[in-house]
Amino acid sequence: MDRRELLIGVAASTAALGLAGCNTTGNYVSALAPMNEEFPVPRVNMARIPRQYHRQRVQYETNKKPGSVVVDVDQRYLHFIEPDGMAIRYGIGVGREGFAWKGTASVGRKAKWPTWTPPSAMIRRQPELAIYRGGMPGGVDNPLGARALYLFRGGRDTLYRLHGTNEPWSIGQAMSSGCVRMLNHDVIDLYERCKIGSRVYVS
Numbered sequence: 609m610d611r612r613e614l615l616i617g618v619a620a621s622t623a624a625l626g627l628a629g630c631n632t633t634g635n636y637v638s639a640l641a642p643m644n645e646e647f648p649v650p651r652v653n654m655a656r657i658p659r660q661y662h663r664q665r666v667q668y669e670t671n672k673k674p675g676s677v678v679v680d681v682d683q684r685y686l687h688f689i690e691p692d693g694m695a696i697r698y699g700i701g702v703g704r705e706g707f708a709w710k711g712t713a714s715v716g717r718k719a720k721w722p723t724w725t726p727p728s729a730m731i732r733r734q735p736e737l738a739i740y741r742g743g744m745p746g747g748v749d750n751p752l753g754a755r756a757l758y759l760f761r762g763g764r765d766t767l768y769r770l771h772g773t774n775e776p777w778s779i780g781q782a783m784s785s786g787c788v789r790m791l792n793h794d795v796i797d798l799y800e801r802c803k804i805g806s807r808v809y810v811s
Contacts, residue, residue, distance in 0.1 A: 661699020668695035703786035716760030721746030
């Protein structure tokens with residue numbers, strides 16, 4: 609565990625993170641229940657995801673303002689900064705070698721069950737994706753999952769997103785095309801907390 613972080617009690621963590629109804633073992637959630645959404649969000653067996661990547665509230669020393677998002681690519685963590693030296697920490701999947709993006713941006717827009725449009729460079733690498741050039745509608749098979757937060761810099765879309773995934777086993781891995789992926793349960797939680805204009809620091 610990072611020396612900056614200290615897990616707090618189960619009761620506080622569970623109540624604060626809206627995890628009522630889930631089974632817990634120690635400080636960790638062992639299962640995330642199905643969610644009633646526009647499209648079904650299935651149960652996630654958290655026993656298959658390393659414990660350090662389970663959502664939890666932690667102590668976190670930073671000079672970033674509450675409401676900011678700090679992404680640690682190497683550690684595979686996303687922190688949503690709260691007041692009083694606390695943060696909500698989520699496990700994430702990140703870009704594979706040669707695709708990882710780092711920098712500072714802001715949340716330019718947010719979307720529920722977003723349309724996915726593969727960039728031209730991705731279509732060149734994977735021509736079979738050309739059928740989605742006009743966009744793949746949101747749904748359970750969409751690679752952006754249940755929510756997406758779009759990162760902008762200088763008023764322009766960077767083409768990088770914080771988004772959900774239909775591959776929960778990929779959390780903690782470096783295998784995406786540069787975007788930051790989260791469990792659908794977690795990105796839904798972040799979507800509700802994070803506002804348009806929030807600063808996002810990726811390092």
